[in-house]
Amino acid sequence: MSEFNQPISGNDLARFSGPGTYMRLPQATSLEGLDVAVLGVPMDIGTSWRSGTRFGPKQIRAESAMIRPYNMTTGAAPFDHLNIADIGDLAINTFNLPESLRIIEDSYDAILSAGVMPVAMGGDHSITLPILRAIARKHGPVSVIHVDAHADVNDEMFGEKETHGTVFRRAYEEGLLEADKVYQIGLRGTGYGPDDFKEPQGWGFQHFPASELWNRSLHNMGAEIRRDIGARPVYISYDIDSLDPAFAPGTGTPEIGGLTSMQALELIRAFKGLNVVGCDLVEVSPPYDPSGNTALVAANLIYELLCILPGRSSE
Amino acid sequence: MSEFNQPISGNDLARFSGPGTYMRLPQATSLEGLDVAVLGVPMDIGTSWRSGTRFGPKQIRAESAMIRPYNMTTGAAPFDHLNIADIGDLAINTFNLPESLRIIEDSYDAILSAGVMPVAMGGDHSITLPILRAIARKHGPVSVIHVDAHADVNDEMFGEKETHGTVFRRAYEEGLLEADKVYQIGLRGTGYGPDDFKEPQGWGFQHFPASELWNRSLHNMGAEIRRDIGARPVYISYDIDSLDPAFAPGTGTPEIGGLTSMQALELIRAFKGLNVVGCDLVEVSPPYDPSGNTALVAANLIYELLCILPGRSSE
Amino acid sequence: MSEFNQPISGNDLARFSGPGTYMRLPQATSLEGLDVAVLGVPMDIGTSWRSGTRFGPKQIRAESAMIRPYNMTTGAAPFDHLNIADIGDLAINTFNLPESLRIIEDSYDAILSAGVMPVAMGGDHSITLPILRAIARKHGPVSVIHVDAHADVNDEMFGEKETHGTVFRRAYEEGLLEADKVYQIGLRGTGYGPDDFKEPQGWGFQHFPASELWNRSLHNMGAEIRRDIGARPVYISYDIDSLDPAFAPGTGTPEIGGLTSMQALELIRAFKGLNVVGCDLVEVSPPYDPSGNTALVAANLIYELLCILPGRSSE
Amino acid sequence: MSEFNQPISGNDLARFSGPGTYMRLPQATSLEGLDVAVLGVPMDIGTSWRSGTRFGPKQIRAESAMIRPYNMTTGAAPFDHLNIADIGDLAINTFNLPESLRIIEDSYDAILSAGVMPVAMGGDHSITLPILRAIARKHGPVSVIHVDAHADVNDEMFGEKETHGTVFRRAYEEGLLEADKVYQIGLRGTGYGPDDFKEPQGWGFQHFPASELWNRSLHNMGAEIRRDIGARPVYISYDIDSLDPAFAPGTGTPEIGGLTSMQALELIRAFKGLNVVGCDLVEVSPPYDPSGNTALVAANLIYELLCILPGRSSE
Amino acid sequence: MSEFNQPISGNDLARFSGPGTYMRLPQATSLEGLDVAVLGVPMDIGTSWRSGTRFGPKQIRAESAMIRPYNMTTGAAPFDHLNIADIGDLAINTFNLPESLRIIEDSYDAILSAGVMPVAMGGDHSITLPILRAIARKHGPVSVIHVDAHADVNDEMFGEKETHGTVFRRAYEEGLLEADKVYQIGLRGTGYGPDDFKEPQGWGFQHFPASELWNRSLHNMGAEIRRDIGARPVYISYDIDSLDPAFAPGTGTPEIGGLTSMQALELIRAFKGLNVVGCDLVEVSPPYDPSGNTALVAANLIYELLCILPGRSSE
């Protein structure tokens, strides 16, 4: 156990001190020996309403300083079983969306070929398309758990094919997904017409509208999804706007009537045992987060995702 | 369908662009041809604690820019069936409360006599008294659904008979209401004694304290109220402080333990089918809304109200 | 009744006016004739992450100006039965934690020996250890209801034995508690290992993790605790971080997945009838409370605590 | 000296503690024995753009807690020579502007007839008209030093004769002023035409536009005004919007290009020796003051005004 | 005079009411009959540090509601001499910087060919390159007054040739400027080496570093520049970050030690008489402007620019 990276303890160095890495983990300069790489993709040029997600990774890291290594609720101890590091941010080109998506895809190819599990902190949701391209190149079409207020299945936005609102249509068209093992959870809000949701449902996508989840524990629903996926490789893409703005105001396109933090925790915990091959947490926009709550929630959800990652194969 | 006003689409003009009207609808300069008039009543001189609601209409309009025309949850498409415009703000006199109330009443007489349904964005709750006077002149005593943390049945405040805390006593005394078809939902907080609520109950008002609604869906309760009202003309007055401050902090007299946004949505959706003759959403105070959530919730609740308005008589 | 102190009525003086005392009660300069003393302990030098709780008492008082004397939900009327005053702040030494704890203990000895019930507004949680010392000196080992995200049972922090994270271990070691009548409610978050909670459970502490309370009314749980305690003297220590940050963001060590304001109200109301010998509400940090909600929640929870205090012995 | 009221020392009680009075002075319940009464007039119903000044007195008092008794720059020691207390707020009627102005006038009659010098914390500028009425009743027409971005000489606003924009025209018409000893300092911004300023100049008002004061010390200009006034009774009305919004953002009608805090200090200090008969500091609006700077500046300017008040006649 | 557009008067409609246009001018749907078009270019995808300028035009318009038509300091009355309207925002493509620059250029060609003077509210500074292309196509190489903390003469950023940091190098290379009549005012901060400024100086650009302007009136310097330019057509590009962050915090790349608002006003006023052919005010980022000051300054600087525009040729 002791050979793995550990967060700096709050008893060794005051939490307001220390490196600006996720959970004050070591910053790795090489992928060598890592099981999991936490990384930032600081980008907001794929957003259509409020910007600011370029500062998401920085703020999530800042709020993560208070998280301790052991999960008091589930008993998970991710740093006992996995060697995890923060590998910093991808060096995207902030003036050029297509170029940035290409950089992300290339970087993911490198991470995946090193046998390291990528856990991304966004950035806007447009980062997930190049990620899925690299994931599918490695693992073939994957199951996807997509927690979000929006289905992100537009065909184009202002004539552009690759933005934060078109990700899952592109991924479907490109065959990156097992379409009938795609779960879109937390959908709500307004759209342009009934087809907005019907078309992806026609592809096989399974929809879990937020309004059907209110006032409920998500434990059972999560367990059913877990059983439905079975041993398939699965990618989890978590848009923070799946949460209600009372719980996560700092995001670009907030929609009322969303999930609670409690439901977000239940959901992730129910996924323990899945063959997760990567995950992301996107759309945290610090300039719209006066209380800091959104980044705090995001930092904790990433921690909960770390808690359900499969152990080393030798374990 | 195409002959009705439509919000500007986010695919035609970026959402951070365009007119500052509600949902970027056309601003009408005449009532001619309209079914529904969305209007602002920017006023805060009737408030007793925090002010700022004079900026409510502006901020609600700003946050409404993200709403699309089709309701993904209920399937409602209000702009397909009703000709809706933003008719701007009433030109109240910000130094003189009685004069402002008179202006509101006169303006409502004009709107109602043109056969247009008024949907008001407050402003503080004192606007509802002159509105009800005009409504009753047109429709006779009406049923009222009043969603609020407070019953607003004081006799006077600092000797004044017409403020944001005396509305429903005045309306009762003036015979503007069918008293046993008045539903006060979300009541809570502190008062001066047990009579604060007992007296209006004696008039026939039906009370639904917030503490009896916690952790519950409001769908069934809303449906019961709908059945109890039947075909009567009903006015809906929605005070944003009915919501818990976690969901709507930006208001003048917040009370903890309120409704959730989810409950607010359930409630309005359950009222589909009522013979609504007008509605308002009041007490949004932007200076106390650092995250912008309150105006966002308000903009969405107004949209949901539009979604349950009765169609054109010819439909 | 009329011989007791009353809050200034909002009908006599606008709520944005008047003294900065809790609920605009008289500020007492003597303990003579009081049943209950509301007091501030403005301190943050016992905190490990964010500071700012030194301004907690000021802000709680500011937000309390809107509370009226009668509890519309429970029918409690504390100012009819108890003579309550704000006695101001304890004059702590802001540069010296041990000295400040000593000042608190001495002050509590004086308050308790005058037969007055102390209700403290923190300040960070380190204030509760000297309070419990004084309480135990007067009442013997007491039952404790401790509502908090954290168990606060560290042995030491940076080598210090008395901080906001070590309170209940010290209190246990010093025999200030009836260990099997200690109820820690709302626990969650992360820790250093399974022993963080197992050890206090071994002492007899009863744990009610937040994750077991989600989506539930706490009425029944509260009632069970009440029955379990029976007639024992009980101290209630309420850390505002027991609430979810959506409801109470302004605190030093927020943890997601906490209680709602509604649950907080249910819990306190269920404790009506207990032999409460003192209580505190701690860890409100105004610099992290942009909406003011946290202090508003705190002011109301203190009011609800006043509503359940036992009446005068002659009653 | 020791018989006079003193602020609580920061060495006796931490500055974040203690009463919410101005400079933590005693709150007087009687005018008996006072030389100077600091009082609040919490009102914003006379404002035309942003509201919020109803919370001005509370916030000025909060920020004043850091001020110590001795003026290190000028050597003034006001609490050695004058008996000063905070007498709380006037109980205005927040729903009724004319009624509130009448209450202010009556209250000032009482204060002045007790031989006490009034120093008011606003509130919006409409409070100055009733104050001047009472002042003139006592002292006859007075010289006025009016520091403000705006001349406040409108004839009416929305048909109202008494608002925050009409004060000095009304005062002129009613003969409350010695018109050629009125000094309007800091004027700037935009208007409706050249007559906005020419007409008051025709009455004798002397204008000191902000643009002529930039990059200058105001010491000499202040000294000239002092000589011009001589021994006449003079009232000082200080609108915080005379300062540039960089120095005082929290106000209702900010205008760029204003005075600096340094100039504001120079100006008041230059008035030492005047026969001041009263003064006010108005238009601090805390909801628009995220840094708290505006109230801090206001608290200090009031202190500087106290430092130039004439001593007791026996001195 | 009366035939020209006028802002809505604050005496006709409360300033917190009315359309969201610049100064509440009419929104024009045609260029016909206009002398000056105020327009928004809501964009932030050309920024390298903080984003958010996409909301600049909205916020500048919001704060402009308080500006009245007559300039009390200079006597200018722009709405008496010019027909000015707000023509709304350019419909840029928020996902694609090059495409957006093309849209801007095309739109400017249309405005200029209609003989209308364009006054742009940014948006980030990258908008000025396509503007200058259109301006040069119409007027030939122009003199440019460029007020900014930065020279914006990078060759490329992340390999991109057209961003907010490369504008004036591109404009120079493309011959859009009269290089020795380019005035860069307010430069400061840090760079990569001495060549950062020496190279543009070699082209003929004249530099006015902020550090040489501290504590000075800019009247004379502005007058010298005006004489140096003479009758040449001149474009004014005003980056709000030329001001010190104390005066304008809400911008993407703030640099300390900048101009004051007073200097900004002096500078523009000194340019009266120039043959201005267009101007812009860029880089206002509302998410970083908690006090609203930055947009207020920007709204006023645009007004001052309107005040110095040449009159109709017939005048």
Next chain:
Amino acid sequence: MSEFNQPISGNDLARFSGPGTYMRLPQATSLEGLDVAVLGVPMDIGTSWRSGTRFGPKQIRAESAMIRPYNMTTGAAPFDHLNIADIGDLAINTFNLPESLRIIEDSYDAILSAGVMPVAMGGDHSITLPILRAIARKHGPVSVIHVDAHADVNDEMFGEKETHGTVFRRAYEEGLLEADKVYQIGLRGTGYGPDDFKEPQGWGFQHFPASELWNRSLHNMGAEIRRDIGARPVYISYDIDSLDPAFAPGTGTPEIGGLTSMQALELIRAFKGLNVVGCDLVEVSPPYDPSGNTALVAANLIYELLCILPGRSSE
């Protein structure tokens, strides 16, 4: 040159990316080979009014990401001549002020004995006493340039001898200073009596009150001080509250009428050539800095201090 540490260039990695070190310099884990160590001392337990400075180092580092290596105004290029690294934070004990001061002193002994120049980011001003103890142990009594609103020469506060308000009396008593070469610049505000300043003047301290510096360049004054110090070793202690709160609101004890950012820059630049042996920048309190300006100013002042440090002895 190339062998020295360099900040990451904004052209290599977007500025919102990268390590959270000062100016994105390498974080050194050893003092070996360093000329200058930038370090954080995250502490606020020595403060008497607002806390929050424990987050100062983090926020200064965050805002420093925008600073480039070359000083465009002075031509300084510190990274060409000195090997500079961020060595992280000192591991203070946040519950214990005396213990923390001891840790600081020990750490400084180690830094100084390694021949490295320390540049500290506070933290509250109490850190400067242990720093001066270590400095004097190494260099003997030093000249001190102390830029601050307050003289910090109290004898004790609440009985404590070592707090943020007693530093320079202790340093004088302990002989750490050359008392007649101590320059206190920017003093202002209020005190307890004339002795507050007279006593330190009696020791030889030279006072430069803020009110004598208004509207002036500080270049000449700085040059005179430089000449007066000559070749003596000098320590520079820069309290951010020396600046006016318009320029630096985010601090614990703000005083109006302070220096401008421009004066702060002039002052430091005038000190070029001094034999600086260490410096600090203290009292940045991020929770009170809504615009981020204060940390931005601080980050730049530290950079300007780096620009005047003496070069390597071999140079």
